[in-house]
Every structure is written in C-alpha cells, then in structure tokens.
C-alpha cells in the first residue's frame with residue numbers, strides 16, 4: 001500500500017489527497033497503520049478469526065443453488081465520508097458520536113471509519129441481501145490493555161423478503177412484514193408487524209449464538225442486553241462470560257426501515273450486527289494485551305501458523321516484561337484562554353499526544369488525580385503512564401526520555417502548565 005502521510009496542506013491516504021481544514025486531526029502514528037490490513041495478513045490471529053467466521057457462514061448458510069448465502073467483503077477503504085459513517089446510519093448532526101475528540105478526521109467531510117457499519121447502506125444499495133464485511137476501524141479513546149485507536153470489526157447484514165421470512169411458518173402467506181398506523185414500542189418500529197420483527201430478532205440471535213458456540217465451544221455462557229443504536233431498533237448487545245466477568249463482544253439489532261428505504265430495499269426487513277475481532281481473539285486465545293496484534297515478533301506470530309484454520313491454537317502467553325510508571329501533573333488551560341468555538345482541553349487530546357510520542361511503549365494512561373484549587377479555581381490533572389515493551393525490558397533512561405518529551409509537548413501543544 002502507498003505510504004499515508006500528513007503534510008502542511010493535505011493528508012495523503014492510500015494514494016489520495018485530502019485537503020486539511022480545521023477538523024483535521026489524524027496523526028502520523030495513525031496513518032502508519034492505514035493499509036496494514038492485519039485482517040488480510042495470512043495466519044495473523046485476526047485473519048484466522050475472520051477465516052473461521054467465513055467458514056462457519058459458508059457451511060451453515062447455503063443458497064438455493066448451493067451457493068454461499070453471505071458474500072464477504074474485506075477490502076473496502078477505511079477512508080469514508082461523514083455521510084457514510086454517520087448520516088447514512090441516521091446519526092443526526094450534533095450527535096455526540098461525531099465529536100472531533102472521538103474520531104479521526106481527514107477534514108470536515110472525510111474520516112477514517114469509526115465502524116464497519118459505515119458501509120451498510122452502500123452494500124445494500126448495490127443489491128446484496130446477505131453479507132459479511134471485515135475492516136480496520138479508528139477511534140480516539142482511552143488507553144489500556146483492551147483499547148487501541150485502531151481495531152477491527154466484522155459486520156453482518158441479512159435482509160428478508162416477505163416470502164423468505166414467512167415461508168417456514170404455517171399459513172405464512174397471510175402474514176405481512178409491514179403495517180400502517182402502527183406505533184414504535186420497545187419491541188418494534190412503527191412500520192413493522194410484531195410477528196415479522198420477532199422472527200427477524202429470533203433469526204439474528206440464533207445466528208449469533210451459533211457463531212459464538214462454533215468459535216468458543218458450546219459451554220460458553222452468553223447473555224443479551226438491551227441497548228440503543230440510531231440505526232437499529234430493537235437493539236441488543238451480546239455479552240460472554242470471560243474469567244468471571246461479563247464482556248461485551250458485539251452490537252446488533254433490527255435495521256431501521258428508513259435506512260433500508262433510502263438504500264432501495266424498502267420492501268424487506270433486515271438485521272445487522274458488528275463484532276470486535278480483537279475482543280474475540282483476546283478471549284479465544286487469551287491474548288493479554290491488544291498491542292500484541294501489531295507485533296512483528298515471531299514468538300507471537302508463529303503460534304497462529306496452523307495448517308488448517310480449524311486446528312485449535314494453544315497460545316502461550318509471552319511472559320510480560322516488567323512495567324515502569326511515571327506520573328505527569330499539569331494545570332489545565334482555563335476556559336477563557338481556549339480558542340472560541342473549540343472544545344478546550346479534553347482527556348482524549350492528552351491520550352492522543354501520549355500515544356503519538358510514546359507509541360506502543362505506553363500500556364495504560366489513567367487519570368489519578370483531578371484537583372481544583374480552592375482559591376483560584378484552577379484545575380489540575382495528574383495522570384499515571386504505565387510504560388511496557390511487549391518484546392523486551394525497558395530501561396529507566398529510555399522511559400525518562402520519552403516521558404520528558406511528553407511533558408514538553410503537553411505544554412506546547414495542549415496549552416497546559418506543567419507541575420513537573
């Protein structure tokens with residue numbers, strides 16, 4: 001893939017040029033990852049999970065002429081318009097998920113996709129009724145062992161015509177997908193009949209339950225939690241029991257009819273899901289840290305080079321090298337000093353800065369103290385940064401060098417005042 005870089009006036013991403021504006025916030029560190037396509041790298045653990053999911057869908061869902069029902073798409077560019085990422089999914093202007101602080105924008109109208117759902121409408125509009133879609137997604141977020149600004153999702157969509165949905169029901173010919181004058185309730189959308197929605201919801205949950213039992217074995221404990229997405233209703237999250245705790249692995253639901261209408265499939269009902277490939281891989285192989293997926297270390301990668309994708313992988317955790325930690329405290333810029341119209345200091349700005357300087361040496365950043373001076377009202381934050389290399393022991397000296405660079409950059413770029 002061509003190198004992606006950010007220049008004075010424009011960002012070059014995958015061979016295309018995007019003019020910068022006041023929304024541009026991609027960093028060189030993030031652009032380094034664009035085009036890596038871990039999910040398409042043979043024998044990478046994310047590739048392995050993707051292949052296993054494909055194999056499951058290919059063998060379980062077969063069309064009338066013996067063809068696979070679901071087509072698979074894993075090569076769509078992560079550069080999308082804000083229209084694709086938000087508007088096409090009925091996410092309104094001003095919705096919190098559009099915040100500059102949470103996303104990587106190339107400019108006001110173009111971004112690195114924050115989820116694979118960004119392609120739902122386009123693929124439906126192209127005439128597909130059942131598809132899987134894998135890709136890298138980008139989000140500004142907190143920093144710890146299970147969060148990384150680039151991760152991978154697998155999206156699934158299935159649409160049903162009246163005949164397809166009701167053919168298995170006795171006297172199904174008398175049932176309808178749609179009703180007029182209905183009301184939206186916690187169970188269904190206004191235009192849907194309850195019987196249609198319940199069948200779609202049942203098919204969705206059965207499909208996903210079978211998928212995770214195929215991946216993890218039948219004893220896995222799962223539960224469904226009601227939730228909200230602007231593009232599905234009703235919406236659910238699936239949680240799996242992992243090391244004594246419930247862990248969210250996917251979001252899903254019955255697609256909003258307005259989305260299908262605008263994608264030219266208004267005569268059908270559909271379900272959609274989006275699952276996190278790293279999350280699944282971490283549970284399946286007991287991978288302790290999300291940074292390991294980017295490792296080029298043979299001791300990590302060779303463990304996934306199985307002959308046959310169905311062969312079990314017994315992952316031996318690489319022993320973790322010792323961590324070093326360093327704290328950093330500073331006064332936040334006070335409201336008046338911040339530029340008009342811009343959010344002033346946000347925690348994600350600081351996480352981003354730590355990430356761009358410390359790279360993968362940073363394992364975790366946590367806010368350990370949030371203090372307001374009783375007289376002046378000034379606020380101060382103290383963060384603890386945990387440094388750890390995945391492949392060797394770090395020295396105090398090299399950590400100190402990185403930490404000092406972070407201190408300097410925080411003052412010069414975020415307008416904070418160091419208490420170093």
Ligand code: PHE
Pocket residue numbers: 114115116117229232250251252253272273274275
């Ligand atoms: N796109 C959602 C997310 O990233 C997941 C999702 C996909 C939810 C499809 C519903 C339907 O959180």
